[in-house]
Amino acid sequence: QVRLVESGGGLVKPGGSLRLSCAASGFSFSDYYMKWIRQAPGKGLEWVSYISTTTGYTNYADSVKGRFTISRDNARSSLYLQMNSLRAEDTAVYYCARGYCAGDCYPDSWGQGTLVTVSS
Amino acid sequence: SYELTQPPSVSVSPGQTARITCSGDALPKKYAYWYQQKSGQAPVLVIYEDSKRPSGIPERFSGSRSGTMATLTISGAQVEDEADYYCYSTDSSGAPNYVFGSGTKVTVL
Numbered sequence: 001q002v003r004l005v006e007s008g009g010g011l012v013k014p015g016g017s018l019r020l021s022c023a024a025s026g027f028s029f030s031d032y033y034m035k036w037i038r039q040a041p042g043k044g045l046e047w048v049s050y051i052s053t054t055t056g057y058t059n060y061a062d063s064v065k066g067r068f069t070i071s072r073d074n075a076r077s078s079l080y081l082q083m084n085s086l087r088a089e090d091t092a093v094y095y096c097a098r099g100y101c102a103g104d105c106y107p108d109s110w111g112q113g114t115l116v117t118v119s120s
Numbered sequence: 121s122y123e124l125t126q127p128p129s130v131s132v133s134p135g136q137t138a139r140i141t142c143s144g145d146a147l148p149k150k151y152a153y154w155y156q157q158k159s160g161q162a163p164v165l166v167i168y169e170d171s172k173r174p175s176g177i178p179e180r181f182s183g184s185r186s187g188t189m190a191t192l193t194i195s196g197a198q199v200e201d202e203a204d205y206y207c208y209s210t211d212s213s214g215a216p217n218y219v220f221g222s223g224t225k226v227t228v229l
Binding site for chain 2: 037044045046047050062095100103104105106107108109110111112113
């Protein structure tokens with residue numbers, strides 16, 4: 001059974017940094033793209049970033065490019081999101097999701113999310 | 121940037137059919153995917169590649185795509201189907217630009 005557990009969220013001041021983690025189990029982690037998706041309070045879903053399997057190719061939404069860095073440790077079955085220069089508009093629940101890629105690449109399993117609040 | 125447009129809300133009586141639309145310029149060339157999100161929970165995939173249902177998703181959920189529009193249909197809606205529904209797809213440019221639709225609140229009453 002696929003299990004994704006996010007951690008590392010919390011309250012941070014504008015301009016601060018935070019590192020999110022996602023522990024994966026129940027599947028061969030290194031075989032899948034992984035994604036971060038966020039949802040601001042009362043708002044819709046926004047794709048943030050994804051990382052490929054072994055080559056480490058990454059891509060980011062324009063709203064976080066240059067500030068966020070996605071990475072993975074296949075030996076630990078873990079996904080990370082380093083968030084720097086945080087802004088109030090980054091306040092959201094951040095979901096880790098497994099990406100199923102066969103032509104398209106779509107999230108097929110999601111964690112329960114971790115809340116990031118950026119406020120002074 | 122690429123956008124997928126959904127109606128903000130759809131209301132349906134129990135046992136009736138709800139249809140949720142998603143429009144996007146690249147949909148003639150790209151698959152649509154649908155996610156259900158109940159209050160306080162993570163999203164769940166209910167339709168992939170336009171019309172396929174993951175295991176465990178009830179048969180009353182179906183999907184279709186024609187031209188620039190994709191449609192999620194809930195046939196015989198149940199009270200437990202009340203949720204937000206999001207479509208997901210990508211544009212047809214070089215590097216894939218994955219986007220979610222704006223979301224549709226489905227009310228069953």
